[in-house]
Amino acid sequence: MFFKRNKPKILFIILDGLGDRPIEELDNQTPLEAAQTPNLDLMISKGMGGLIEPVYKGDFPTSKDAHLSLFGYDLDKWKMGRGVFEVIGIGMKMRAGDVALRGDLASVDDKMIIKDRRSGRIRKTQPLLKAIQGIEIEGVKFLIGAGVGHRMGIVMRGQHLSENISDNDKHNINVVPDRVKPLDDASESAFTARILNKFLEQAHNILKDHPLNRKRIKKGKMPANYTLVRTAGMIKPIPSFWEKWQLRACCIAGAGLYKGIGKALGMDLIKVKGATGNFDTDIKAKIKAARKSLKKYNFCFLHIKATDDFSHDGNYEGKRSFIEKFDKELKPIINLKKTITVVTGDHCTPCVLKQHSTDSIPVLLYGNGQDKVDRFSERDCQTGRIGKIKSINFMTGVVEIARQIAGYS
Amino acid sequence: MFFKRNKPKILFIILDGLGDRPIEELDNQTPLEAAQTPNLDLMISKGMGGLIEPVYKGDFPTSKDAHLSLFGYDLDKWKMGRGVFEVIGIGMKMRAGDVALRGDLASVDDKMIIKDRRSGRIRKTQPLLKAIQGIEIEGVKFLIGAGVGHRMGIVMRGQHLSENISDNDKHNINVVPDRVKPLDDASESAFTARILNKFLEQAHNILKDHPLNRKRIKKGKMPANYTLVRTAGMIKPIPSFWEKWQLRACCIAGAGLYKGIGKALGMDLIKVKGATGNFDTDIKAKIKAARKSLKKYNFCFLHIKATDDFSHDGNYEGKRSFIEKFDKELKPIINLKKTITVVTGDHCTPCVLKQHSTDSIPVLLYGNGQDKVDRFSERDCQTGRIGKIKSINFMTGVVEIARQIAGYS
Numbered sequence: 001m002f003f004k005r006n007k008p009k010i011l012f013i014i015l016d017g018l019g020d021r022p023i024e025e026l027d028n029q030t031p032l033e034a035a036q037t038p039n040l041d042l043m044i045s046k047g048m049g050g051l052i053e054p055v056y057k058g059d060f061p062t063s064k065d066a067h068l069s070l071f072g073y074d075l076d077k078w079k080m081g082r083g084v085f086e087v088i089g090i091g092m093k094m095r096a097g098d099v100a101l102r103g104d105l106a107s108v109d110d111k112m113i114i115k116d117r118r119s120g121r122i123r124k125t126q127p128l129l130k131a132i133q134g135i136e137i138e139g140v141k142f143l144i145g146a147g148v149g150h151r152m153g154i155v156m157r158g159q160h161l162s163e164n165i166s167d168n169d170k171h172n173i174n175v176v177p178d179r180v181k182p183l184d185d186a187s188e189s190a191f192t193a194r195i196l197n198k199f200l201e202q203a204h205n206i207l208k209d210h211p212l213n214r215k216r217i218k219k220g221k222m223p224a225n226y227t228l229v230r231t232a233g234m235i236k237p238i239p240s241f242w243e244k245w246q247l248r249a250c251c252i253a254g255a256g257l258y259k260g261i262g263k264a265l266g267m268d269l270i271k272v273k274g275a276t277g278n279f280d281t282d283i284k285a286k287i288k289a290a291r292k293s294l295k296k297y298n299f300c301f302l303h304i305k306a307t308d309d310f311s312h313d314g315n316y317e318g319k320r321s322f323i324e325k326f327d328k329e330l331k332p333i334i335n336l337k338k339t340i341t342v343v344t345g346d347h348c349t350p351c352v353l354k355q356h357s358t359d360s361i362p363v364l365l366y367g368n369g370q371d372k373v374d375r376f377s378e379r380d381c382q383t384g385r386i387g388k389i390k391s392i393n394f395m396t397g398v399v400e401i402a403r404q405i406a407g408y409s
Numbered sequence: 410m411f412f413k414r415n416k417p418k419i420l421f422i423i424l425d426g427l428g429d430r431p432i433e434e435l436d437n438q439t440p441l442e443a444a445q446t447p448n449l450d451l452m453i454s455k456g457m458g459g460l461i462e463p464v465y466k467g468d469f470p471t472s473k474d475a476h477l478s479l480f481g482y483d484l485d486k487w488k489m490g491r492g493v494f495e496v497i498g499i500g501m502k503m504r505a506g507d508v509a510l511r512g513d514l515a516s517v518d519d520k521m522i523i524k525d526r527r528s529g530r531i532r533k534t535q536p537l538l539k540a541i542q543g544i545e546i547e548g549v550k551f552l553i554g555a556g557v558g559h560r561m562g563i564v565m566r567g568q569h570l571s572e573n574i575s576d577n578d579k580h581n582i583n584v585v586p587d588r589v590k591p592l593d594d595a596s597e598s599a600f601t602a603r604i605l606n607k608f609l610e611q612a613h614n615i616l617k618d619h620p621l622n623r624k625r626i627k628k629g630k631m632p633a634n635y636t637l638v639r640t641a642g643m644i645k646p647i648p649s650f651w652e653k654w655q656l657r658a659c660c661i662a663g664a665g666l667y668k669g670i671g672k673a674l675g676m677d678l679i680k681v682k683g684a685t686g687n688f689d690t691d692i693k694a695k696i697k698a699a700r701k702s703l704k705k706y707n708f709c710f711l712h713i714k715a716t717d718d719f720s721h722d723g724n725y726e727g728k729r730s731f732i733e734k735f736d737k738e739l740k741p742i743i744n745l746k747k748t749i750t751v752v753t754g755d756h757c758t759p760c761v762l763k764q765h766s767t768d769s770i771p772v773l774l775y776g777n778g779q780d781k782v783d784r785f786s787e788r789d790c791q792t793g794r795i796g797k798i799k800s801i802n803f804m805t806g807v808v809e810i811a812r813q814i815a816g817y818s
Contacts, residue, residue: 002459002778002795002806050411077646160595186569187596237486239648246805369411386411396655397411403812 008247008402009339010299011290014070015326016063017308018345019361019378021352023316031310031319031351032362033377039330040343040364040376047341047366049373050386052394054347060356063308066346067261071301072244072395080264081163081233082257087153089260092145094235099161099192101232103144103152104169105224106177108204112226114173118150120222125150127212128224132203140195147256148277154229156196162188165196167230177228196229203227240266241299245399250293253303254281262301279306279322283329291332294339311349319351333366340367340402343376360388365398368405417656417811418748419708420699423479424735425472426717427754428770428787430761432725440719440728440760441771442786448739449752449773449785456750456775458782459795461803463756469765472717475755476670480710481653481804489673490572490642491666496562498669501554503644508570508601510641512553512561513578514633515586517613521635523582527559529631534559536621537633541612549604556665557686563638565605571597574605576639586637605638612636649675650708654808659702662712663690671710688715688731692738700741703748720758728760742775749776749811752785769797774807777814 020030027034054061055069064082065075083100094100105125107116125146135142140158147153164183180196182189204226207213213223241249243266251262252270254277259269272289274282281304290302304326310319333341344363347356362381364373371385389397429439436443463470464478473491474484492509503509514534516525534555544551549567556562573592589605591598613635616622622632650658652675660671661679663686668678681698683691690713699711713735719728742750753772756765771790773782780794798806 002457002798002810048411072652074652077652237646239653243481243483243486244648244653246808389411399655401411 007406008298008399009294009336009406010247010398010402011294011302011333011336011339011341012299012398013290013302013304013341013343014067015304015307015323015343015345017311017347017349017356019348019350019359020311020316020319021348021350021359023351026316026320030378031316032323033379035320035323035327037323037327037376039327039334041374043330043334043341043343043366044364044376044380044384045374046370047364048369048371048386049376049381049384050363050365051360051381051384051388052344052363053360053388053390054358055391056358060358061347062356063257063346064261066391067258069391070344070346070394071241071265072392073238074392078238080236080238082231083153083163084233084235085257085260085264086147086231087145087155087260088263089256089258090145090147090153092143092153092155094155095157096235097157097159097161099156099163099165099232099234101154101156101229103154104228105150105152106226106228107222107224108177108226112176114170114175114177114226114228116222117169117171117173117228119224122150122216122222122224124212125152125224128207128210131206131210132227135199135202137195137198137202142199150224151256152227154227156192160188160191161234162186162192163232163234164189165193165232167228168200169228169230177226180229200227200229238264242266245299245395247298247399248296249299249301250297251301251303252286252290252293253277253301253305255303255305258303258305267301268297277305279309279318281306283326287329287332291336294336307345308349311351312354314351314354316351336367338367338405340365340398340405342366342398363394365401368401416815417707417808418703418745418815419656419807419811420703420711420742420745420748420750421708421807422699422711422713422750422752423476423755424713424716424732424752425755426720426758426765428757428759428768429720429725429728430757430759430768432760435725435729439787440725441732442788444729444732444736446732446736446785448736448743450783452739452743452750452752452775453773453785453789453793454783455779456773457778457780457795458785458790458793459772459774460769460790460793460797461753461772462769462797462799463767464800465756465767469767470756471765472666472755473670475800476667478800479753479755479803480650480674481801482647483801487647489645489647491640492562492572493642493644494666494669494673495556495640496554496564496669497672498665498667499554499556499562501552501562501564503564504566505644506566506568506570508565508572508574508641508643510563510565510638512563513637514559514561515635515637516631516633517586517635521585523579523584523586523635523637525631526578526580526582526637528633531559531625531631531633533621534561534633537616537619540615540619541636544608544611546604546607546611551608559633560665561636563636565601569597569600570643571595571601572641572643573598574602574641576637577609578637578639586635589638609636609638647673651675654708654804656707656808657705658708658710659706660710660712661695661699661702662686662710662714664712664714667712667714676710677706686714688718688727690715692735696738696741700745703745716754717758720760721763723760723763725760745776747776747814749774749807749814751775751807772803774810777810
């Protein structure tokens with residue numbers, strides 16, 4: 001080659017739903033402020049702090065949109081239903097023309113009223129999914145993939161399908177689920193909705209009499225006899241991370257959606273034993289794998305989910321202690337040479353709200369450049385040198401700064 | 410901003426169809442070898458040479474594909490019918506769902522046999538185009554834009570349109586033009602073809618009795634009474650040049666297609682008086698504008714069309730002397746500081762073939778790096794430091810090299 005290889009090294013750590021609001025019980029501190037974080041504080045005191053303004057299309061940021069925007073993808077241009085990332089993330093393959101949906105095994109009673117949206121948090125679903133695998137209706141084949149617990153991926157494969165269909169999940173119990181409806185007047189949307197409704201009926205008839213469900217009922221457990229579907233999406237061309245940034249990228253994540261985002265952007269998935277996407281995830285192993293990955297890759301996206309889960313439960317104590325647990329494992333990162341490390345969230349999930357918010361997200365960048373911030377917190381980051389930056393513009397700056405220390409000139 | 414602005418400066422000059430093959434009458438030299446090119450030779454002797462392997466999807470490279478690939482766009486991923494670039498290039502606006510076509514005003518006789526594909530190279534078409542402007546058929550509106558001479562852009566606007574339709578142009582005279590046909594079994598394609606055929610009939614009925622055509626016939630000129638259409642395309646998301654390379658880009662071109670390519674990639678079009686896209690184009694003015702543009706932009710795409718036109722006519726003498734004319738205007742480029750200048754072709758158009766070929770394309774890169782090549786020619790470029798590089802990979806190297814001299818580190 002007549003040109004040098006791109007050499008920047010970037011470790012990009014996203015603690016899902018990291019940012020928060022002051023909590024009375026924590027002396028009006030946020031979980032991040034209340035946490036003892038000597039390593040994060042060391043990194044920001046030798047590096048720079050700032051606030052990222054999250055992107056959002058509806059009332060608040062979603063994880064999918066937030067991640068794509070942080071990676072520099074304009075959401076107005078690169079639209080893809082969340083279903084695509086969900087099914088890719090659990091290892092299913094998609095072809096052009098397929099429609100992907102997130103599915104959940106749920107429990108309905110005889111009157112088709114939803115009694116539990118997660119079938120009593122069922123764990124063993126393989127026999128049930130196998131029973132509804134490969135159903136074909138009017139030339140459309142239904143492919144099913146197992147997610148964690150009650151979760152599944154559904155791929156509709158056939159001609160003339162459309163992603164413009166509604167969910168049947170009302171996100172509520174003691175209601176009859178919606179019928180799937182077309183969201184525009186194209187014949188494809190009406191066709192897709194009609195076929196999907198047929199499938200849901202057929203699947204219900206198979207599942208309700210399945211031996212595993214009879215056994216569950218006998219044991220007093222909720223049967224997994226209905227399928228809730230949502231966030232239909234078709235796969236579309238999107239610039240890969242390499243194509244966009246000329247950086248070889250990998251992804252370390254436990255939860256399906258984040259693996260799916262990495263994969264859709266052409267990142268290599270690195271499997272880490274013990275990376276569960278839960279509070280019990282093996283942080284040490286993930287950090288070790290991330291450090292090692294940078295020998296081969298220019299960019300490592302490391303995703304940690306638990307901070308968001310604690311926030312949705314309003315569990316600020318759990319969030320604080322998880323952040324401390326995370327901080328303890330950062331030593332190997334601090335020693336990385338000629339590497340930019342970013343620690344931030346995709347959006348804030350304040351424990352008082354128990355849901356995502358549009359608050360600005362604290363960020364630290366370590367490895368090149370310095371300011372006077374010496375504590376990683378929502379408040380301290382306000383005065384950092386990064387300033388207040390829109391999420392869509394952030395990656396340009398990170399890549400720029402990484403190139404500066406990568407031996408250019 | 411917490412990061413420095415991107416500072417690389419790149420002038421990217423494409424001489425369309427530049428590369429050629431040895432010609433007996435030129436002592437077995439190519440037009441580029443036979444030409445006296447002191448400035449190009451100076452640039453390559455202080456810079457580097459190489460060969461670019463062109464990309465092609467059919468039998469030979471097309472200008473559209475060749476340009477997109479040189480700009481780093483993977484053609485397998487970013488597919489868009491040429492019609493889109495043609496209509497955007499002449500200043501028409503497109504919306505999602507529109508179908509764009511290149512159109513040509515042609516002459517048919519009473520039996521609908523094509524007698525001239527360019528209506529005797531008609532120049533004044535405005536009254537004719539106005540007469541068929543805005544026709545609406547079954548909810549589909551036809552918008553017409555004037556191109557150079559007999560050329561026009563057609564935008565079909567309505568619901569449920571498809572780009573998967575054939576041309577009616579047989580690229581031949583003394584034949585009845587084809588009917589437009591759907592290219593797949595989707596109902597949209599059949600609908601679009603049917604509506605377009607209706608339009609062509611309706612337009613013919615309007616044009617054949619138009620006063621301007623009566624006048625032309627009286628004067629012994631070919632009437633412009635039929636419309637040949639080709640290369641239907643729908644607009645789709647494609648990463649802008651900024652999004653892909655983080656470089657502010659502009660485009661200086663005379664011919665519509667190349668303006669369209671620049672515009673579709675989000676480049677600002679710079680109008681230059683005398684830039685005709687023909688052999689009489691004002692090279693000096695274009696070079697001057699390009700030099701000036703780099704004060705504001707990081708990347709300037711400068712397109713010169715005439716080399717390709719001469720090649721299609723087999724006019725190697727014209728091509729040689731045009732290259733010499735171009736070379737004479739390069740002084741202002743040689744003096745540019747901290748700038749990478751690239752001179753190459755999009756593909757080769759050997760005069761002996763009178764059409765595009767798959768031959769490798771000579772390239773020179775001036776401004777950073779040096780090798781022993783001291784003459785810009787197909788033969789000399791074989792031994793250059795750039796080596797033989799696939800067109801899709803070339804821009805990565807150029808941007809890399811430009812960043813090196815832009816003050817990083």
